[in-house]
Amino acid sequence: MRRLIIFLCLFTISSAFAQSDAKTPAAAIDAFMDKRFGMFVHFGPVTLRGTEIGWSRNKEVSQADYDSLYREFNPVLFDADKWVKTAKDAGMKYLVITAKHHDGFLLWPSAVSAYNISRTPFKKDMVGLLAKACKKQGISFCIYMTVLDWHDPDYPIHSPHDSLRNVKGSMPRFVNTMKSELTELITRYKPDMLWFDGYWEKPWTNEFGREIYQHIKKLDARIVINNRLGKESEKLNENSVGDFLTPEQRIGNINMLEPWESCITICNQWAWKPNDQMKSLKECIQTLVKTAGGNGNLLFNVGPMMDGRIEQRQVDRLNEMGSWLKRYGQAIYGTKGGPYAPNDVYAATRKGNYIFIHVFKQIDVLKLPALNGTTVKSVKVLGGSALRFTQADGLQVTMPGKLPNDNCTVIAIQINGNAEKLPVIKQLQ
Template sequence: MNARRYWLDKLVFYVFFVLIGCMSANAQLPSTTSTQQLGADIKTSKAVMDDFMDKRFGMFIHWGPVTLRGTEIGWSRGNEVKTEDYDNLYKEFNPILFDADAWVKTAKDAGMKYITITAKHHDGFCLWPTAFSDYNIMNSPFKKDIVGELAKACKKYDIKFCIYFTVLDWHDKNYPLHDRAKKIDPNANMDKFRQTMKNELKELVVNYDPYMLWFDGMWEDAWTNEMGVDIYQYLKSIKKDLIINNRLGKEISGIGDNTVDHSKMVGDFDTPEQRIGNIEMNFPWESCITICNQWAWKSNDKMKTLKECIQTLAKTAGGNGNLLFNVGPMADGRIEARQIERLKEMGVWLGKYGTSIYGTKGGPYKPNSTYATTRKGNVIYLHIFERNADKLILPVLADAKIKSAKFMNGDVVSFAQNKDFGVLINLPKVLPDAINSVIVLELDKNAEKLPIINN
């Protein structure tokens, strides 16, 4: 983009969005607004959420100038990387090998159905040419709209495009905290910060039409639950069925395995982090998990085995959740070849067994280290991870009988069923898939209506 044209466009955008922002400021929710007031007229429709949950598998991408140091995005600012150094890395950031088509094609080949890019992480750097901050990709040597190019590539490959956006911003002088030291800046202005946030979000929604927004960074005291409700309502006024995760508010399961109150969540789905969520049939959830250890790229970072990847996906689907699987591209713009290869291997497995993942419900059995189950119509898909004996015994199926059993794309499996001992599956000496063999159990009734069985 021509530099003169860029700054002219920036000025036009700024004037337009400030005017819109001033108009919208009068429509903010009062501070007493509760999450429960977000009724059916505001919340994302069930049909849209069902479509999202049917997808089961997406790609998370954490990327920015910090890849020049190989440390964690956001969190290494002021720690492994001095703040001044971190905040100036964008001046060196020139990922000349970035290819949006290649990234999206990698996701497509992996069997992924959507992509979520960190358009703005806690360090405040924006991967799109925003009119509301100079700390953006157009002021790097690269000068290309990363968010825009990915949105375009996603349309080409029929992948849903989603955007990650942080609530906190340690770089913005109007945000009260500029690092993790919890020292409040007396010159900060949270009202101005929230208006900038609305302006940037409006840019993203209007210009790129994301399928979903994935928020993060709501844990600091400067951000309140009421602010989250306000932003949720504001976004819904722009795009009614925009899917929004629950990290605008304070009620999330997150990293811990804590009990949460779904009625208090500000958003449409829960987001357990770096762990597989607990089985939950009544509220949507998505686990975000890294393919390596670090979210952003790190040299020689330990990568998960194919067994870990496939079984993580199956256990997540078995608990009725989606898996948002993270990759961290390198500083030159490429996803590592080893990560691409691992994702392609997952795609090969899904090419054979995807019917047992996409569009299914979790259960009726809770996932464990030996097996997980998914279900669709009158079928239960039994995912077997380990062969510990000649026979696999499952708990009793309530008021349902198995009519037939066979390996997906393979041989018939003999079984026995009894209301006392449950279901006995006879296993061959060698399972057809060493990582996850899928047995199709056809029932005499709708498997989706069965209650969750404690196993």
Template sequence: MKSFVSLLIFLSFFCQSKAQSTLIDPAIQTPKAVLDDFMDQRFGMFIHWGPVTLRGTEIGWSRGTNVPTEEYDNLYKEFNPVLFNADQWAQTAKNAGMKYLTITAKHHDGFCLWPTAFSDYNIMNSQYKVDIVGELARACKKYDIKFCVYFTVLDWHDQNYPVHISGDKNPDPNADMNKFVTTMKNELQEIVTRYHPFMLWFDGNWESPWKNEYAADVYTFLKKLDPNVIINNRLGANNQHPKLGPNTIGDYATPEQEIGELNMKDPWETCMTICNQWSWKPNDQMKTLHQCIQTLAKVAGGNGNLLFNVGPMPDGRMENRQITRLKEMGDWLKLYGESIYGTKGGPFKPNEVYAATRKGNKLYIHVFERKSASITLPVLPNTKIKKAFWLNGGKINYNRNAAGNITLQLPDQLPDSNDSVIVLELDINAENIPVVS
């Protein structure tokens, strides 16, 4: 009897999973070639920005907490970022070696950075009256940066969305989710047809009013507008951002403020801040160049992309210190970019001493620090090293023991204090090597 009950539970779970997984027609899912192209980019800029920068508190989340709700909702009347320059933002991304840019067109506070016809709560009703999203889309095209858009699923400002304050457990009975979803689709249609984003970065999918049926409807709607638009995994109704599951609605996983795990099967992208807060905060502590470059290398070593966030100031400028730090990353990429762009991660799991990337017959070893006179790598079966050298430098001495472990000899001082890259040319395609534990 116990076995029979267990069987029924299993079948019930299986049928439920099967039903959820078929919400999306496989024929409309993003083509693999498009996703592969996205993953080849490896490095993008995230921008969190809006009227809340006038208070220096977190976007969306400080509404009703650090900033009273009524005050927060009226900040747009003061918002006049006269020093905003889309070309300068795109140029900053270009100089950093970033290949795509994602702007918070609409965050959880509901304020829209484009002139939408479906909400009065938008940039044209501020003092500034400039289409921020449109300006950035044009600038990205000019500087050969792929343009992407962040769009929230929840909207605490919209009266048709049942939750009006973060954490409220008593949904508004007068709200109408069907009307809300219609508005959402109308706004997204404006974004897709006007600005043609390469990718849509959804967020805010964890509150109870949002259901997978809505997500599937929106996904299908978007794919009819643009079959190739990439959609992250925060559209479906769940809070399991770091990984893809059998019922995920979306194309890739999105670990946040942490480096994702080595994953050669599913595409993923770590989103992380250059400082601590997503939106601008005065005197916010900024990451060192050491941290920035090694984060990028570890993400690529895990086979993921890095979406690195900056928060521009209330007047529209990015902080000079952030621009400088990003330029320093770009300078490093000019020397070592071949070990990041268009690579695969692995076959070794990244650690605090080194990470590995690979492309063709080349295996790149990113050395983060010199803890001893050598680094010993795990066994690489059925491979032969044809050549070993520093990227942009001379040869490196190595030996291989009977078990197949490779020991790389290190100089007293590494060529680059942030990340020195060793190239191992192999006699086989390095991308075909299985993950080595």
């Protein structure tokens, strides 16, 4: 009996240790990366001023004014189903909502912090409504969460511009609050991915990041987590906390070893700004294609207006991207980047025994470096006619006199082996 008790104690200790070192399953990370295209949504009371979320506090908007905006926040035209349908029609496979940004305001009714949406005239649980709409429409639901909070008295910094500091703050209390908020988010809304931000400020440490990571894993081991929970932001290594890299406002470099996702805005500002300049359809499509060609995901941001609607011009642009994906999506979803690195003429993706070349501009002949030991069986416009090609000196494809799509036309190259096993070639066109 005594031996049994000792065994059970050792088993319990061993299980607890294993749980404390929990990692996201590789299958969950792979499934996330296969999605390739998601919608980022930055939204909150600051839309009443049209300035940047969080960062305009104590800058364009005084702290007293900023922190009082929730009393007027009433996005009466918010429709979770329409937001999610906009994402789905754009060909997006997941949605990330800023449930809590650096200004500390919560878009869900919380028992932890009183500074939340239940105290606004709107009152409705925006996070819950989006989670429900995503589930109904088959979109993966994800949540953005900050690791800093300029509104919380326990956080030692109260301004993004270092004009105010609270030396009496308590990071242990702040981390416990964060754990409680995350427990609400995970148990209520069951997100597939958590997207953290705010790691750069001194009060946040790698140790806090690891503590939060393990807290999340105890609640739901399958959740994928970005690398901004820790201080290491450029590489995934022994100091990193999280599952994938997150280059911001730029397309990441081709990287076949580390999963990554670029977050980029459709306009210039993350939150809504009147008359903000919007990217052209060509830039939007080629941004997505170059990201996939580098083996990454694109998290494309919209900032809804103060009444809760996504601007119609942004909806129209996203619909145009969706139309392109209906034609060429098989060369984006579930693919790997390469084997050719993206350049100004084309990007490449691959799946099975196919290499997809995404051509950005009209050219007479597409010249590709040789793939040693590989024979090309056929070349055609994806969804269209066959093209003439030679393999004497690399691969040379005679292109159509007029590309079927001016923004990006996809050429499908069938080879005699597994394209996903080919090494990356970084030679330009």
